[in-house]
Amino acid sequence: MKLLTCPINGTRPISEFICSGDVEPELDPQSCSDEQWASHVFNRPQNTPCVKREWWCHLPSVTWFIVERDTGSDRIHKTYLYSDLVEGRV
Amino acid sequence: MPLRLLKFALAKGYPEPLMFGCATELKPSYDLVIIGAGGHGLASAYYLAKDYGMKNIAVLEKNYIGSGNTGRNTTIIRSNYLTPEGVKFYDESVRLWQDLSTDFDLNLFYANRGHLTLAHSDSSLRTMRWRAEVNKHLGVKSELISAQEVKQLCPHIDLECGGHAPILGALYHEPGSIARHDAVAWGYGRGACQRGVEIHQQTEVIGLTVKGHRIAEVITNRGKISTDKVLCATAGSTPQILQMVGLPSPLYIHPLQAMVSEPVKAWLDKIIVSGTLHVYISQSARGELVMGASLDPYELHQSRSTFDFMEGLSARMLDLFPFLSHVKVVRQWGGMADMTPDFAPIMGKTSIHGFYLDVGWGTWGFKATPVCGKTMSYTVAHDRNHSLIEKFGLERFRKFELVAERGAASVSH
Numbered sequence: 445m446k447l448l449t450c451p452i453n454g455t456r457p458i459s460e461f462i463c464s465g466d467v468e469p470e471l472d473p474q475s476c477s478d479e480q481w482a483s484h485v486f487n488r489p490q491n492t493p494c495v496k497r498e499w500w501c502h503l504p505s506v507t508w509f510i511v512e513r514d515t516g517s518d519r520i521h522k523t524y525l526y527s528d529l530v531e532g533r534v
Numbered sequence: 535m536p537l538r539l540l541k542f543a544l545a546k547g548y549p550e551p552l553m554f555g556c557a558t559e560l561k562p563s564y565d566l567v568i569i570g571a572g573g574h575g576l577a578s579a580y581y582l583a584k585d586y587g588m589k590n591i592a593v594l595e596k597n598y599i600g601s602g603n604t605g606r607n608t609t610i611i612r613s614n615y616l617t618p619e620g621v622k623f624y625d626e627s628v629r630l631w632q633d634l635s636t637d638f639d640l641n642l643f644y645a646n647r648g649h650l651t652l653a654h655s656d657s658s659l660r661t662m663r664w665r666a667e668v669n670k671h672l673g674v675k676s677e678l679i680s681a682q683e684v685k686q687l688c689p690h691i692d693l694e695c696g697g698h699a700p701i702l703g704a705l706y707h708e709p710g711s712i713a714r715h716d717a718v719a720w721g722y723g724r725g726a727c728q729r730g731v732e733i734h735q736q737t738e739v740i741g742l743t744v745k746g747h748r749i750a751e752v753i754t755n756r757g758k759i760s761t762d763k764v765l766c767a768t769a770g771s772t773p774q775i776l777q778m779v780g781l782p783s784p785l786y787i788h789p790l791q792a793m794v795s796e797p798v799k800a801w802l803d804k805i806i807v808s809g810t811l812h813v814y815i816s817q818s819a820r821g822e823l824v825m826g827a828s829l830d831p832y833e834l835h836q837s838r839s840t841f842d843f844m845e846g847l848s849a850r851m852l853d854l855f856p857f858l859s860h861v862k863v864v865r866q867w868g869g870m871a872d873m874t875p876d877f878a879p880i881m882g883k884t885s886i887h888g889f890y891l892d893v894g895w896g897t898w899g900f901k902a903t904p905v906c907g908k909t910m911s912y913t914v915a916h917d918r919n920h921s922l923i924e925k926f927g928l929e930r931f932r933k934f935e936l937v938a939e940r941g942a943a944s945v946s947h
Contacts, residue, residue, distance in 0.1 A: 445841075445842060446840075446842070459842065462831065463831060463832035463833070479932060482931060482932050482933075482934060483782060483932070486784040486875055486931040487782040487783060487784050487931065488773075488782075488783070488784060488785065488786055489782075491773040491783065491785050491786055491787065491833075492773045492774050492777055492835075493835040498832075498833075515787075515833050515834055515835055516835050516836070517836075518834050518836065518838075
């Protein structure tokens with residue numbers, strides 16, 4: 445069974461979590477062109493194997509957090525809360 | 535037939551000609567380079583050689599023939615899609631499948647079984663009625679049937695599904711079939727080889743050179759090839775190839791797993807799919823039960839298989855067929871599915887002149903193998919998109935013209 449460490453609830457089976465995609469800066473729909481918006485909505489800036497930041501949620505407790513994971517080897521490098529990222533603790 | 539087998543037992547060497555010519559040295563240039571010797575790549579090479587007389591073609595494969603998703607799928611062939619463009623395309627494919635064994639002079643074990651998509655809720659019944667009507671309108675045999683009719687077609691099924699997901703009806707698609715997947719790649723590969731196409735296995739593409747919006751060169755681990763046409767027929771490695779030419783793409787890679795049971799006496803004629811339970815099952819000619827489920831839930835560039843998957847799939851399978859509890863699973867595997875946001879493929883010309891795509895086939899590529907070969911060979915030979923694939927271009931994601939095929943993916947993928 446694969447395990448994932450939630451920053452709040454500790455290490456749990458990965459079936460308790462969902463992955464909700466890459467952490468990406470939000471584009472301002474008012475100021476960008478249609479083309480930029482289409483690219484933002486559909487295209488994936490990183491879809492080759494790499495270490496990337498993803499949004500994950502621990503479903504039973506609805507805890508959202510960030511996982512740094514290698515999409516080639518499935519190794520989990522780090523997990524932390526968004527506040528940790530914003531306040532520079534990571 | 536037994537006498538022919540005796541020849542194999544007594545001969546010192548292998549008594550028949552090899553399926554494929556031995557690998558030769560790469561030539562410095564080809565008229566066309568196809569990346570990926572799976573069903574799609576080989577079918578395109580076959581039809582280009584057969585219908586358009588193009589012979590100076592190299593098919594490059596980083597592993598061995600059919601080692602990717604061609605040899606990893608669950609071999610289901612159907613055309614009961616939801617959008618008119620999808621239905622027309624897959625219906626043409628089903629028609630081509632029916633003559634393929636004769637075309638190749640090779641037994642593909644093509645078996646017309648009938649395909650049942652079970653409905654466990656009113657909302658799925660509604661979608662199925664919609665699919666049946668779209669199909670019938672376009673001349674494809676699909677109909678909505680009642681739970682009792684499901685029981686008549688498949689007497690072993692538990693209509694109550696253990697009490698928690700009772701079956702209300704099903705979409706019955708009579709042309710649904712299965713075929714032997716490896717043989718499809720071998721048939722196309724052999725046919726292409728006989729017509730002069732070169733297949734280079736263990737040859738990995740490590741770079742592509744684009745000069746002034748034109749494809750110029752393919753760099754492989756065995757040297758450089760100059761060419762002005764490249765057809766990319768890859769699956770799990772597509773993002774890497776697109777990165778080499780600098781095209782952004784909406785593809786995301788998830789593993790898709792499957793498993794087979796030990797062989798048992800033939801009892802399941804139909805192909806059974808349940809979107810609610812996320813399972814599908816059919817029985818192969820050898821008696822093995824071939825089973826699949828939905829995509830793994832997060833991005834991963836690996837074809838590993840997991841125990842969690844087998845456990846979950848087995849549990850749900852027992853809801854449908856409780857008597858299978860004593861049957862053993864003998865093999866499981868995974869493949870990398872290149873998914874698109876609208877569950878339709880990416881095919882045709884691109885903004886780079888001479889660079890053609892037949893990718894984004896995600897979890898639904900096997901059934902389309904012949905029609906992809908036909909349409910891509912037309913597209914490459916004429917440098918013009920075939921009418922059946924016009925809606926599947928990469929530029930649809932720039933123009934917000936998606937193909938909305940998600941409702942007809944057999945399970946939640």
